Amino acid sequence: MNDKLNELLDGTKVKKILERHLNEALDLNEILDIKIIPIKTYLDETSFSFIGIYELTAQDTNKKMVVKKVFASAHSTPNKRKDFIIGNFLADKSSKYDPKFLKIPESYAFIESHGLYLREYIDGETLDKFILKNHNMSAFVTEIISNSLLEFQKIKISSDFTYEDRANFTDLNKNITILEKQAHSSFPAVRNEFKEIEGLFHSIKKQEERSPKVLSHGDFNLFNLVITSDNEIIFIDYDDVGFRNYLWDVARLTCSLKSDDFLDAFFKAKNGHINESDQRLFDIYKKYFGLLDRTHVLAWGF
Known part of the structure; x- marks a missing residue:
């Protein structure tokens, strides 16, 4: 459990994880650097959780330098898989009826190996x-x-x-x-x-x-x-x-x-x-x- 959590807090390892899953979703050509902003972490003998923001410095598909923020949430249980699936459903449905008040953030990826759910960052x-x-x-x-x-x-x-x-x-x-x-x-x-x-x-x-x-x-x-x-x-x-x-x-x-x-x-x-x-x-x-x-x-x- 400790190894998984440590990897989510290690910029070099996170970069490798995200490059395999986020480049297409965010129209990126290459992730150059990652700043990790933890919001909440938890670890015990049987479980871990992580909530934070990954701030990416990257080159987009037009070879321009961009900074993108991604909201990240991970858990040792399968909970975040459902988060990702339902998030996709809701984003798709809400885009079709254009709610006046409610905003559904876009879901980017669920990374099974780390129980990591990545979605749109909204300020x-x-x-x-x-x-x-x-x-x-x-x-x-x-x-x-x-x-x-x-x-x-x-x-x-x-x-x-x-x-x-x-x-x-x-x-x-x-x-x-x-x-x-x-x-x-x-x-x-x-x-x-x-x-x-x-x-x-x-x-x-x-x-x-x-x-x-x-x-x-x-x-x-x-x-x-x-x-x-x-x-x-x-x-x-x-x-x-x-x-x-x-x-x-x-x-x-x-x-x-x-x-x-x-x-x-x-x-x-x-x-x-x-x-x-x-x-x-x-x-x-x-x-x-x-x-x-x-x-x-x-x-x-x-």
Whole structure:
């Protein structure tokens, strides 16, 4: 694992990897130099992950010197393959109906040997950083995100890929298992709340089955939304994309924001109101995501 991560941080080795996969996608003749800008790295005994930017100094096919930035994301699991596949689907579909608010970055390549996904770099900041800098999320930005989500939900793509009906359910189980192994003082309460949520999910199963499914991001949180200087919203990280109730992503971001303002903004953009039965779904989804976020902090410390 350490070797793979080190190679992704080694300019000489990255250059060889990228030359085999990026020259055609970016109309390059030769990559001359690479600057690696790590954003986040993680390594343990069984896994690694890397998020960063590769800044390429290159000669294009017209033999002009150019500088290109590429967003890079790697993981020791196969997650990034799905990221690449779904990214291609979405970019193709969105180009055909020209969404007003939502921008889908172009996918360049997936490099199996390193679990490395390469896509278009778009200058912007994740929503958590935007809120930290501006102290809140303005009504204007909330409206843009609401409309972007509505556009995303309307995208029609093939359903022949695997996904969890309950996005992040595996992660939640993993968090709880870690707390159990640590004999964490919060484990009994967490376990009981998890059992309660499982019961609530069972109680709404028939309602969910009757409800139409829409395209769902799955992990629609502050860290997976990027806002550009042109006020475009970019959804990133498609590992959990699937088909779910239209309120799933609304509940995820609402929980992440710790405010119901987004729920109100979403229905304003939708020109509607939430009914009583859907409100119950929303409340259960929000309870689930609340437990997910809390156990993540308890298990991982961030």
